[in-house]
Amino acid sequence: MAPVKTPQDLVKRRLLRLYGALVARHGPQGWWPARSPFEVAVGAILTQHTAWTSVERAIANLSGDRALTAARLAALATPRLEGLIRPAGTYRLKARRLRAFAAWLLARFQGRMAALEREPLAALRRELLAVPGIGPETADSILLYGAGRPVFVADVYSRRVLARHRIVPQRIGYEELRGFLESHLPGDPRLFNELHALLVAVGKSHCRTRPRCDGCPLRWDLRGRPPRG
Ligand code: SF4
Structure with a gap:
């Protein structure tokens, strides 16, 4: 007799089918675009409330100044750091956040991002969240893309798609x-x-503030119903 499928199995199968449809349409995304795990962390902090194109300019400036290690970034004078990351917006705030992250990484792991790959995950995530200016989405981006840890970055795009497909409640929180x-x-x-x-x-392509379901690779999963919300 075939094993009975639990609701857990059914959700998993549905999520994996959505994943398959997205891969078929969009192909591998190759995230995160960075040359080092530390650059991932810098990008995750700089991209808060900012378009990625602006972040790229700030990262190019930091790279040109050879400041993309915790030690070198921490050694920059504050006005210099602020000037380099100015294209990413709110540069004073983000300079403080970058400094706080670099100081934590230096104090805790001698500046080595590779250490984040081995630490017990739950405790490490709590530590990261205690660094000033590191919220859940930023912490999880650093852990997933910078350290290869199995943490899902449950951002607004994930919530929008899954809520519109009635897989999760509309008002579900990040955690x-x-x-x-x-x-x-x-x-x-x-x-x-x-x-x-x-x-x-x-x-970005279809499930925008107003959904464009026509031509969307996930339309079949709505099963003839309109998107919720
Ligand atoms: S089918 Fe509609 S609701 Fe579903 S992901 Fe695409 S645009 Fe969003």
Whole structure:
């Protein structure tokens, strides 16, 4: 007799089918675009409330100043750091956040991002969240894309798509959505990496503030109903 499928299995199968449809349409996304794990962390902090194109300019400035290590970034004078990251907006605030992260990484792991790959995950995430200016989405981007840890970046794009498809409640919070995805998917960082990037891609191409379901690779999953919300 075939094993009975639990609701957990059914959600997992549905999420994986959505993933398959997104891969088929958009292809591998190759996230995160960075040359080192420290650059991932810098990008995750700089991209808060800022378009990625602006972040790229700030990162190019930091790279040109050879400041993309914790020690070198921490050694920059504040006006210099602020000037380099100015294209990313709110540069004074972000300079403080970059400094706080670099100071934490230096104090805790001698500036080595590789150490984040081995530490017990839950305690490490709590530590990161205690660094001033590192919120859940930033912490999880650093852990997933900078350290290859199985943490889902449950951002606004993931919530929008999954809520419109009635997979999660519309008002689900960040931590609840992260827990939902992590508990319903295989704990594979490569899957979390690609699925998150693909949800961002469909969120930009079709599932915008007003959904454009015509031509969307996930339309079949609405099963003839309009998107919720
Ligand atoms: S645009 Fe429509 S079909 Fe596409 S993900 Fe959003 S709700 Fe689903």
